[in-house]
Amino acid sequence: MTYARLIESHSLAPMDPLDDLEPLLDLVGDARVVAIGESSHHVREFYLLRHRLLRLLVERLGFTVYALEAPFTDAHTVDAWVRGGPGTVEQVASAGIDHGMGDCREMHDLLRWMREHERPLRFAGCLAGTPRTALRAVAAYMKDADPDAHLLADRAFRLAGGEREVPTMKAMLDHARRPIEAQDELTVAISRLLARMETMAGYQRGQGRAAEHTAAFQHLRNAWYLDHGGRDLNGRGLAVGTACLDAFGAESVLRLVEDGARVVVATHNTHIRKTVIEHEGDFGLFPQGYHLAQALGPDYVSIAATSLGGRTSAGRVAPEHPLGFEAVDVELPELAPGSVETLFDGRAPLAVADLRGLDPEAFTRIRMLDYFMDVPVVRAYDAVACVPETRSVEVC
Incomplete structure (x- = not known):
């Protein structure tokens, strides 16, 4: 039988006392990045679990940024609100968090807590959002900073969809159905913009626009990664699944670390794993967590989240749906042999089970949506958080 150190909490309520979770602080230590996963999006208990652990890391260890699986550019709206900006939590969560993941009371409660916290906190998106949104930010920057290139930036913005408000998944599906020549035209425009911004970096620094140039360049790399990620997922690129999106997610987190932040990353278990994905047909190849582990070593801690039973939300691709997918409430299967x-x-x-020191081959499966995914659990994660039951969240 395999034994692991278990850290048990009396409550899942985010604002209940945290003392019984203090043994987790030993697991985290001086890490700069702690990733907290989930086996599926849109699950109530995973929102609560993350809020509770975020509180622990902020209040006991001084973490400063919450980086959610939300579009990088759009998430700036949420960050501005967390820091005291205008609007309602419902408005900013809906606008800045994609896939409907911001449209629930549990997310609203977390954001309100961040806004009201006595020490300033930041919100970030670590998902490549639509090229349209990112390219709009690039075009706005270039209008004054680089007028000669503004027409190219504006053209790329129009090629990516212009002012149409389309969620990320829907935009990728729509783009895949466009003629190949139109897809290639956008890719070329983004590539030319990248070369232009690389060339102009020294000049913009000399003009006192280093920070603005860096920010615009991050938005552009978002568009570049997502454009190539779309090709991969649509069968016109390399067979690497979400590798481009994971690379951008890691890159965006590492920039925060370089600026001195301690970051809590909240994304799917698949993305936070520290190992490459070896099984044909699985997403990712090189997950976000793999990049972070390679860059940070022990300064990256990965905590998967799962449940023993109940129900979950399983996403199904649906090209005609306004979001590009639909969330289906389904019952979870019984525990599988070899599952953590x-x-x-x-x-x-x-x-929470501390997996450090266990046999690397002790567990070979973990929940993924409404099935079990093959994964070397002990090598992929430092710990696994588990709740007895889950249910799909209620959309506001």
């Missing part, structure tokens, strides 16, 4: 979930007995509202 068999470590837990379900008596505590929240339990």
Whole structure:
């Protein structure tokens, strides 16, 4: 039998006392980045779990940034609100968090807590959002900073969809159905813009626009990564799944670390794993967590999140749906042999298993949506957080 140190909490409520979770601080140590996963999006208990662990990391270890699986450019709207900006939490969460993941009370409560916290906190998106949104920010920068290139930036923005407000998944599906010549035209325009911004970096620094240029360049790399990621996912690139999107996610987090932040990353279990994805047909190849582990070593801690049973939200690609996919409420299957979930007995509202020191081959599966994914769990994650049951979140 395999034994792991279990840290059990009496509550899943975000604002309940945190003392029983203090043993987790030893696991985190001086890490600069802690990733907290989930086996599926749109699950109520995973929102609560992340809020509770975020509180622990902020209040006991001084973490400063919450980086969600949200579009990089659009998430700036949420960050501005967290820092005291205008609007309502419902408005900014809907505008700045894609795939409907911001449209629930649990996310609103987390954002309100961040805004009201006595020490300033930041919100960031670590997902490549639509090229249209990112290129709009680039064109706005170039209008004054680089007028000669502004027409090219504006053309790229128009090629990416212009002013149409389209969610990321829907935009990628729509783009895949466009003629190949139109897809190539956008790719060429983005590539030319990248070369232009690289060339102009020294000049813009000399003009006192270094910060603005760096910010615009980040938006442009968002568009570049997503454009190539779309090609990969649509069968016109390399067979690497979401590798481009994961690379951008890691890059955006590492920039925050370079600026002195300690970052809590909140994204899917698949993205936060520290190992390459070896099984044909699985997403990612090189997950975000793999890049972070390679760059940060022990300064990156990965905590997967799962459950023993209940129901979950399984996303299904739906090209005609306004979001490009639909979330379907389904029942979770029984525990599978070799799954890490068999470590837990379900008596505590929240339990975290410290996997350090276990046999690397001890567990070979973990929940993924409404099935079990093959993964070398002990090598992929430092810990696994588990709740007894889950259910799909109620959309506001």
